[in-house]
Every structure is written in structure tokens, then in C-alpha cells.
Amino acid sequence: MLFYQKHLVKFTSAFLFCLTLLPSLTKADGPKDNIPDEVRRIPALGVEVPAEQKQQLEQGLAKLKTSLDQLKKSKDARIKALIPDVEIYYRAVWSALEYQEFFHEREIGTGLNLLKQGQERADQLLKGEAPWTQQTGLVVRGYISKIDQTVQPYGLVIPDNYTFSGKSEYRCDLWFHGRGERLSEVNFINQQQRSRGQYTPANTIVLHPYGRYSNAFKFAGEIDVLEALESTKQNYRIDDDRISVRGFSMGGAACWQFAVHYADRWFAANPGAGFS
Template identity: 65%
Template sequence: MHVRTIFAIFFLHLLVAAACADGPADNLPDNVRRIPKLGIEVPADVRQALSDESGKLEQEIARLREREDASTRSLLPDVEIYAKAVRDALVYQEFFEPREINTARELLAEGQKRAEQLLAGEPLWPNQRGLVVRGYVSRIDGSVQPYGLVVPESYRPGGNDRFRLDIWFHGRGETLSEANFISQRRRQPGQFTPPGTIVLHPYGRYSNAFKFAGEVDVLEALESVQSRYRVDEDRTAVRGFSMGGAACWQFAVHYADRWFAANPGAGFAETPEFLKIFQQETLAPTWYEQKLWQLYDCTGYARNLLDCPTVAYSGELDAQKQAAD
């Protein structure tokens, strides 16, 4: 089996429900599903209207980029994420349902609102509690990347107390465009919101199981949050379910010294077990494939969990229970 095929399966189809598993047939180049699927056709008049509104926001962003003050520069990514999300959805045909067109309108309106606040020197969202979407500029490619936050009501700007932070890794979502991710994070607090805790929802560069660029996205998003909020680095935890559970295993064993606890839900932790049990493949890996698997397979690093209290959970009939066992 070609090593590229292995990586395509591993990073694009990792940890999904059994009904969504593609199986060995997906190894055939002519049979590989397009992920994400091609979205719906947006009517020409609607597309033009969205492009016009997006253009207005881009003009405001251009005005903000001309400013040299530190505050504007640090907050500008919080505006740019809205323009980029809609622009990418238009360019790459990532509207998957008609209702997502209204989502795009809402995102452009929010981006415009933030731009106007920043131009007036009165940004409100940095001190907002509850659900907050923010952004940062990635060192990988210079792109702006979004992340979601749940900021507890007890958080007060200018205080001295530091807050626990939990990172929640999302599960696989084949239609989780940046626009849909931002929309979710504006509306949904997520599965787990402990009292007095900041919850970070990283995007992870779509659904690549938080590997490679997705892994860096988590670390950069965390760095951004730590620079903007009073985070207690001794009380930072990782959690997630399914594909997010796999990410939790990965971050727990590779960065055990950074977390006070890990709580993976389901999620495979080893490539060969995933391919055999979930993809139902017969494996005959080359030596270099086995070597490359070790980059993210968790069993070789499991000893690190001695430094990271870990509580795993799974459905008793879920094949992904294998990792916890």
C-alpha cells in the first residue's frame, strides 16, 4: 500500500462513526470521496450580494491595516476571520445547505460591526464574556485562523486571579467549513463547560484529526488565548470525543507536561489498530510506513501519562473503546 494512501486515510478519515467508514475501497484513487463534498450552487444574485457585502468588509479591513497602533494590529485578526470565512466559502463552494447563506450574512454583519468598533477605537468583544470567537495569524502560512471561547461570567478584565482552561477538540465534521465553525462557536457552548473555566475550541484546520497544521493550530490558538486572558498554566486540561478523543490522546502523550488532566472520549490512538478494526483492512506495511506511524501513534509515548492524570471513556460497544482498553 502506498504511503500517501496510508496518510490520506489516517488523517482524513480518522475516528468516525462506523456508518461513515470508507473501508479498503477508498484506497483506490478513482474511488476516493471528495472531502469536503462540493457544496450547493449559490444563485448568481445571492452570490453577487454576498460578494458586495464581503467587499465592504474588506475595505474596512484595508483601512484598519493602515494603522500602526499595537491595539489595532493585535485585534485585527478578530475581524479578518469573518471576511476570510465567507470568502473561502464562496471561492471553494463550501455552502452545503441553503440556510448557510444566511449564516454568511450574519458573519459579514458581525465582521462589519467589529470593524466599525475597532475603527472607532472602542472594541467591545475583548471584554465580552460567554461565547466569543477570536482569531490569530498563523506562523505557518500567514493566514488568519479562528478559535472559539467560552469565557465564564466570573472573569473580569483587569483582575489578578488566573483561570483554569480546558481545550475541547471537536469531532469529525465533513461540512465544518470555517464559516460553519465560527457560526457554531457563536451559538453553542459545547459539550463541557465547567464553572469558572475558560473553554478553548480550536478549529484545527478543518477535520484533519488535529495533525500537522491542525496540531500547530491548537498550540498557536492556546498561545493566543494565554496572551489575551489570565490563564492558569498549571490548570490547563485537554478533552475531546471521537476524532477529538484521538486528538486528546495525541496531545496527552506528546505534551503531558502541559496539562493537569486529559479526558479522551473514544478515539483510536494507533494507526494499525484503526486501519484493521475500523477500516477493516489487511495490513502489509513497509518498514518506513511503520516508522512514520510512530510520529502520532500514542502507545510508544504512553509512559508520559505518568505525568498527566488521564480518564478515558467510551461506549461499551464502540470499536474505538480499544484505545482506552
């Protein structure tokens, strides 16, 4: 009888635990996601933007677009090459407003702040200045995708001892972010300007690719990684023999993928908890 009671308790506990998982399972990908009319929208629609803030966003976007149009008329090759560093702010906020991807009220304020930052860069570049290109620490930059000609952001951690006029080359670690259904270009850029991330080895440039939302850095996300790395190598002195890949969870899966498919490009790979 005692043996039976012990196993009954174990079975009951396991059953109750499974019941606690049901709410999360109903939100996870499942059979319904194979039916076009019932597939779960990812990301979910964000909050409604109040009329006053929407007007502020639209005005900021219009002003920044005017500046971008002026920059694109420049015949200066250096200025034209740096336009993506400005345009990432415009695209991030425009996309969030256009597709209702401000997922929390506070993100609207973040969007307004990013427009100010983008406008500041635009005003500097119109004067022929680009101080962010000589900045250590956290820097967000952009490039034009060869896939669809869209501007794509990426984050960098530039070590404090990096010398912009020197000749020595630096190690570069790529960090692949994990899955987040409320990730957006607004949130990505904001995070890359505020947090150094999980790993910041000494004397190392850390590259954080965006990778087109949360697709495990596959398809367009895969090409984005390669293009972000190429852009980084064009702007900073990277040692080709000391480039590594790291990531955790979905980022770990991406790390496995790049370690296997592009094995000759990395001196090390450090995947964590990623499916292979």
C-alpha cells in the same frame, strides 16, 4: 433441529444487519480513496449559490475587505493585533464561496450574517473600540498562523465571573471537536457563537480550536491548537498549572495525542471514544 433453527435465525439476522451497513460502507474511506482519479472529495461540493445571494455575499466581502485594508494601514499596535478578530469573518465566507462549501441553503444566510458581524467589528475597531475583548460568555477570536500566515478562528467560553482588570488566573480546558464532513469555518464560527458545547466547568475558560477542518488535529491542525492556546494566554489570564484537554470521538483521538505528546502541559486529560 431446534438448535439448528436457533442458529439459523441468528446467522440470518447478522447477515441482514451487515447488508444494512453496505450503503454507509460504500461512502466510507476505502481502497478507491488510494486511487487519485477515484478518491472521494472531502468535503463534498456544497450547493450552488443563487445569483442574487452570490452578489450580496460578494458585496459584503468587498466592503469588509475595504475596511480590513484600512485597518492594516493603522500604526496603532493594539488595533493591528486585533485585526485577526475581524478577518476570521472575511476568510470564512470567502472560502465557502470560493470553494463551494455552503453545504445547505440556510448556510448562505449564515454567511451573510457573519459578514454583518465582521463588518460591525471592523467599524468598531476603526473607531479604536473592541468590545468583544471585554465580553464574557461566547466569544470567537482569531490569530495569524505561523505556518502559512492565514487567519484561523477559535471559540471561547469566558466565565461570567471573569474580571478583565483583575489579577487572578483561571483554569483553561481545551475541547477538541468531533469529525464532521460538512464542517467549515462558516459553520464553526456560527456554532461557537451559539453553543457553549459539551463542558463548561465553573470558573473555567473553555477553548475550542478549529484545527483546520477534520484532520484529528494533526499536522497543521496540531500546530493550530498550540497557537490558539498561545493566543488565548496572550488575551486572558490563564493558569499554566491548570490547563486540561478534553474531546470525544475524533476529538478523543486528538486528546490522546496531545496527552501523550505534550504530557507536561496539562494537569488532566479526558479523552472519550477516540482512537489512539
